[in-house]
Amino acid sequence: xxxxxxxxxxxxxxxxxxxxxxxxxxxxxxxxxxxxxxxxxxxxxxxxxxxxxxxxxxxxxxxxxxxxxxxxxxxxxxxxxxxxxxxxxxxxxxxxxxxxxxxxxxxxxxxxxxxxxxxxxxxxxxxxxxxxxxxxxxxxxxxxxxxxxxxxxxxxxxxxxxxxxxxxxxxxxxxxxxxxxxxxxxxxxxxxx
Amino acid sequence: xxxxxxxxxxxxxxxxxxxxxxxxxxxxxxxxxxxxxxxxxxxxxxxxxxxxxxxxxxxxxxxxxxxxxxxxxxxxxxxxxxxxxxxxxxxxxxxxxxxxxxxxxxxxxxxxxxxxxxxxxxxxxxxxxxxxxxxxxxxxxxxxxxxxxxxxxxxxxxxxxxxxxxxxxxxxxxxxxxxxxxxxxxxxxxxxxxxxxxxxxxxxxxxxxxxxxxxxxxxxxxxxxxxxxxxxxxxxxxxxxxxxxxxxxxxxxxxxxxxxxxxxxxxxxxxxxxxxxxxxxxxxxxxxxxxxxxxxxxxxxxxxxxxxxxxxxxxxxxxxxxxxxxxxxxxxxxxxxxxxxxxxxxxxxxxxxxxxxxxxxxxxxxxxxxxxxxxxxxxxxxxxxxxxxxxxxxxxxxxxxxxxxxxxxxxxxxxxxxxxxxxxxxxxxxxxxxxxxxxxxxxxxxxxxxxxxxxxxxxxxxxxxxxxxx
Ligand code: SF4
Numbered sequence: 144x145x146x147x148x149x150x151x152x153x154x155x156x157x158x159x160x161x162x163x164x165x166x167x168x169x170x171x172x173x174x175x176x177x178x179x180x181x182x183x184x185x186x187x188x189x190x191x192x193x194x195x196x197x198x199x200x201x202x203x204x205x206x207x208x209x210x211x212x213x214x215x216x217x218x219x220x221x222x223x224x225x226x227x228x229x230x231x232x233x234x235x236x237x238x239x240x241x242x243x244x245x246x247x248x249x250x251x252x253x254x255x256x257x258x259x260x261x262x263x264x265x266x267x268x269x270x271x272x273x274x275x276x277x278x279x280x281x282x283x284x285x286x287x288x289x290x291x292x293x294x295x296x297x298x299x300x301x302x303x304x305x306x307x308x309x310x311x312x313x314x315x316x317x318x319x320x321x322x323x324x325x326x327x328x329x330x331x332x333x334x335x336x
Numbered sequence: 337x338x339x340x341x342x343x344x345x346x347x348x349x350x351x352x353x354x355x356x357x358x359x360x361x362x363x364x365x366x367x368x369x370x371x372x373x374x375x376x377x378x379x380x381x382x383x384x385x386x387x388x389x390x391x392x393x394x395x396x397x398x399x400x401x402x403x404x405x406x407x408x409x410x411x412x413x414x415x416x417x418x419x420x421x422x423x424x425x426x427x428x429x430x431x432x433x434x435x436x437x438x439x440x441x442x443x444x445x446x447x448x449x450x451x452x453x454x455x456x457x458x459x460x461x462x463x464x465x466x467x468x469x470x471x472x473x474x475x476x477x478x479x480x481x482x483x484x485x486x487x488x489x490x491x492x493x494x495x496x497x498x499x500x501x502x503x504x505x506x507x508x509x510x511x512x513x514x515x516x517x518x519x520x521x522x523x524x525x526x527x528x529x530x531x532x533x534x535x536x537x538x539x540x541x542x543x544x545x546x547x548x549x550x551x552x553x554x555x556x557x558x559x560x561x562x563x564x565x566x567x568x569x570x571x572x573x574x575x576x577x578x579x580x581x582x583x584x585x586x587x588x589x590x591x592x593x594x595x596x597x598x599x600x601x602x603x604x605x606x607x608x609x610x611x612x613x614x615x616x617x618x619x620x621x622x623x624x625x626x627x628x629x630x631x632x633x634x635x636x637x638x639x640x641x642x643x644x645x646x647x648x649x650x651x652x653x654x655x656x657x658x659x660x661x662x663x664x665x666x667x668x669x670x671x672x673x674x675x676x677x678x679x680x681x682x683x684x685x686x687x688x689x690x691x692x693x694x695x696x697x698x699x700x701x702x703x704x705x706x707x708x709x710x711x712x713x714x715x716x717x718x719x720x721x722x723x724x725x726x727x728x729x730x731x732x733x734x735x736x737x738x739x740x741x742x743x744x745x746x747x748x749x750x751x752x753x754x755x756x757x758x759x760x761x762x763x764x765x766x767x768x769x770x771x772x773x774x775x776x777x778x779x780x781x782x783x784x785x786x787x788x789x790x791x792x793x794x795x796x797x798x799x800x801x802x803x804x805x806x
Contacts, residue, residue, distance in 0.1 A: 160653045161528060161628050165767040170748045174400065174413040176374035176420050178481075188769045218649055219529055222562065223767060225464040226372065227480035245532065248564050249464060253480035307357050307494065318482070319383070322490045325360060328352040329492055332362050 145258030146315025150239045151284045152212030156276025157202050162216055163223030164250060168232040181228055182235030207280040213240045215272050221250025221261075230257045240285050242292075244269050255308045256318065260287060262302050287313060338603025341569050342500050342535045345475040345600070349458050351492050358494040364457040366487050367443050368395040368430065370421040371748070372462030376485035377424040388491045390429040394452055397421055397434060398442045402749050403711050403738035406435050414749065428488075441714020441740040444468035444682040448552065449716055451581030455570040455597040460487055465682050465764065467558040470567030471551035472574055473600050475535065477565040498564055501534040502608040505542040507617035512798040514692070515550035516684060516762070516781035518542065519557040520622035522614050524632040530612065531563025537602060538568050542616035548577040549688040556683045557764050560629040569601035621797055623669055624766050624779040626657030631766075632779070633669060635796045641665030660768050661776050662756070669794050674758045674778070677708040677789040678771070679735070681745035681763035684782050685713030689762065690721050693786040694729040696797070702734035703792030709736045709751065711743040735789070747772045760788035 172184040189201050197204045203211075214233065220243035221229060230253040233241065238259060244266040254261040262285070275281060284293040287309060292300045311318060339347075352360040366389075373395070380386070387393060400414040409415045418435070425432040433439040439446055444465055447453040453469040459476035460466060462484040469476035479487070487493060505518060523530075536558055543551070551568050558566025575594045578584050585593045620634035631654070633640070642658070642665075645651030658665065663672070679685070679693055690712065702708045710730050712718040718740055721727050727737050744751040745763040747770070753759045755774030762785050763770075766777040778794070787795045 158652070159656065160649045163628070163765075163767050165746075165765070165770055169769055169773070170746050173371050173748065174411075174417050176378070176417055178375045178378075188773055217652075219532075219562070222528065223464065223559075223765065225462060225478040225480055227375075227462075227482060230480070245529065247562070248533065249478055249480055253482065256480065256482035305358070305496065317383075318494075319385070319486050319489045322360065322486065322492065322494070325352050325490075325492075328360065329362070329490060332351045333491075 144256060144311055144315050144318060147239070147258050147260055147287055147312040149284070149286045149288070150212065150260070151282060152239060153210060153280050153282050154213045154215055154272065154276050155203050155208040155211035156273045157214060157216040158273045158277070160217040161219045161222055164221055164226050164229040164247070165223055167221065167229040168226065173226060173228055178231055179235065181232035182237065185232040185236040208276070210237070212237055213242065213283055213285070214238045215242045215269060215276060217243060217269070217273065218245050220246050222247035225249045227253045227257070230254045230259050234259045242269060242272070255312060258312065258315070260285065260312065262292070264292070264300065264302055268300060338606035340500050340602045340606045340608060341473055341537060341567065341600050342475065342498070345456055345458065346497065348456070358496045360492050361458060361495050362492050363460050363487050364392060365447070365452055365459045366393045367447055367459065367461035367466070368393060368484070369399060369443050369461070369463065370397045370417045371399045372481050373424065373484055374417060374420045375481050376462070376488055377428065379485040380428070380488055385489045387428040387430060387488045392491060393430045393488065395421060395425050395430050395432040396440060396443050396446055398740070399742045399746065399748050401435060401741040403741050403743050403751060406739055411750070438715055441716065442682045442685065442742055444556065445686060445713035445717065448472065448548070449581070449714060451578055451583035454578065454584065455574060456600050460493065464559045465556050467563070467566045468552050468556040468682055470555040470558065470565055471548060472578070473567055473570035473597070475565055475567060478559065498535040499533050499609040501531060501536045501563070502611040503536050503538050504540040504611060504613045505538060505616050506540045506613065507542055507615045508545060509542060509616050509619065512783070513619050513621055514781040514783065515546055515553040517619050517622045518614070518616060519554045520624065520629070520632045520779065521619045523557065523561050523630045524622065525614065526561065526612055528560060528628050528630040529562040531558060531561040531566070534563050534609070536561070536563045536566040537608070538566060539602070543568055544571065547688060548573055549686045552686070553683055557629065560764055570597050571601070621781065621784050623784065623794055625661065625663060625669065626654070627660050627766055627768050628653070628657070629764065629766060629779060631657055635669050635784070635794060637669055639663045639665055639667040639669070670796060671793065672758070673793040674760050674788055675706060676753050676757060676759035677706060677785050678711070678744040678759055678761040678763065679709065679782055679785055680711035680713070680743050682713060683764040684762035685711060685717065687717050687720050689782040690717065690726050693782040694726040696783050696786045697733040697790070698729050700733055700790045702789045706789055706792050708734060708789040709738060709744060711738045711751070712740050714740045744771055746770060753777070760785045760794065
């Protein structure tokens with residue numbers, strides 16, 4: 144697992160509800176057998192027009208959102224299909240953090256495993272960032288160790304995170320390697336069955 | 337105090353528990369398919385790891401597979417993904433129901449068919465509709481590829497104890513109304529998020545009255561309500577279904593097994609963290625109009641307007657969907673016409689689904705201008721339908737009769753809905769572009785889809801049946 148401690152970056156605002164993983168990475172790109180190279184296909188059907196030009200109406204194509212590394216979206220982000228390709232695509236495109244009021248459960252788990260930090264933050268705060276992000280570029284500073292997000296005014300917002308996943312991310316641990324240290328317990332369970 | 341089936345299964349699978357950590361849970365069955373596994377096997381290889389329990393792992397290919405000319409696959413990238421699965425299964429000693437296997441089919445259809453799915457098991461698969469297996473009283477949930485790798489290597493997973501939710505379906509279904517309508521009505525009523533963070537147990541009179549195949553349809557769509565998993569306490573219906581299947585005990589040993597399974601059901605005095613209720617007798621045939629499975633109405637209803645949304649987010653969601661679906665508020669659902677019909681998917685492509693649709697279609701014809709496709713959920717279902725003469729009914733009606741696979745449920749293979757066209761579909765997701773870029777999907781039951789095929793528009797099967805039998 145890739146380590147994550149702190150991150151400062153600019154925001155891309157995607158003010159849609161229920162963004163499902165079919166939208167994040169459409170099915171035509173799931174046939175690859177690698178983990179890499181999915182960023183170019185991120186939000187493909189929204190990002191590009193039929194002739195493969197960029198869709199000028201899609202939020203992420205707005206000049207002030209280019210180069211953003213923090214994605215903010217609305218409720219139930221990443222719902223639907225379990226495809227981890229969604230987390231790979233976001234990460235490969237350059238996102239380090241995704242902020243939303245709520246997430247699809249499987250996507251939420253998948254993100255951690257790829258060093259992409261999913262943050263649940265209060266709806267009113269997210270709404271205000273989504274609105275601001277429509278027309279302005281702005282920065283946020285995320286500190287995982289402290290569990291805080293600091294905005295440009297210096298206001299500090301805290302977030303909750305499972306201590307287990309926090310630890311995994313902060314130290315960039317190999318989860319399977321960690322689990323295999325419990326081999327004795329796994330074997331004991333299998334024996335008892 | 338008594339325990340729910342969820343707690344019973346959870347506690348029995350605890351490998352290791354420590355304050356401040358998720359629980360390390362043992363996994364009894366790991367189902368694998370071609371799309372979400374290649375990177376996991378590659379990860380094992382890079383780390384020099386093995387599959388810990390190939391005997392608890394079972395693979396199939398379903399998402400990519402063409403449903404005709406399966407022998408000559410033209411999509412080379414899809415072909416490669418299937419070949420990679422064949423190689424991985426060979427290298428790591430995992431049993432595979434490949435394209436040439438009589439057991440091949442959609443992962444969530446073949447697990448129960450083969451008796452791999454059993455009460456009390458923990459079951460995972462790199463696929464969100466793994467909840468289907470919960471119909472047997474198993475704790476079954478979808479996982480991502482990193483977790484697939486984790487289970488391959490360690491046969492266990494770190495999981496936070498879920499919240500428990502009771503979804504009680506009282507009453508009885510009216511004629512023309514099916515299990516699909518129950519789950520669509522539930523999600524329409526409570527939203528695509530109602531089960532978030534929860535494992536749901538479906539209970540109540542209506543659920544007890546359902547067959548195993550109908551129960552699978554309900555559990556299948558738990559993820560569409562945001563739940564981590566959905567299950568049903570096993571009963572005689574469950575035990576009868578499994579008896580005699582491969583991979584279950586036979587004879588007397590089976591009866592002993594059944595006695596043990598009976599202990600799993602939720603105790604009478606158990607409590608849940610939350611409860612939702614739905615009366616099955618109020619449920620009408622349902623149909624979705626929008627781009628998430630919660631955007632559904634009864635067939636006698638109308639396309640809603642953004643003002644009907646209770647929250648700002650919901651209003652924005654309705655507008656987004658109306659634009660994509662090219663629908664005007666106030667349009668009667670029965671005035672919407674279609675160009676495609678898809679009868680298939682892990683939600684509704686079992687033999688009983690095909691029987692329902694065929695019963696309706698017998699002696700009728702698909703409307704001019706409608707392309708209709710029926711894709712059995714497994715090769716076993718396909719053979720059975722052919723033996724029972726159902727295939728003939730479909731073909732006579734003008735349906736295309738195909739081999740098993742996910743097919744037009746997600747259109748990873750050549751079966752797609754063209755841009756801007758409308759499809760009546762028995763699958764579980766109506767997301768934008770799900771069945772093809774720009775495709776417009778309406779979810780419904782098999783009999784409603786069959787009726788739509790014949791009429792070229794959505795119709796209320798209750799009225800049609802009443803007229804035709806008058
Ligand atoms: S039929 Fe559809 S929902 Fe079911 S496993 Fe296949 S793609 Fe997924």
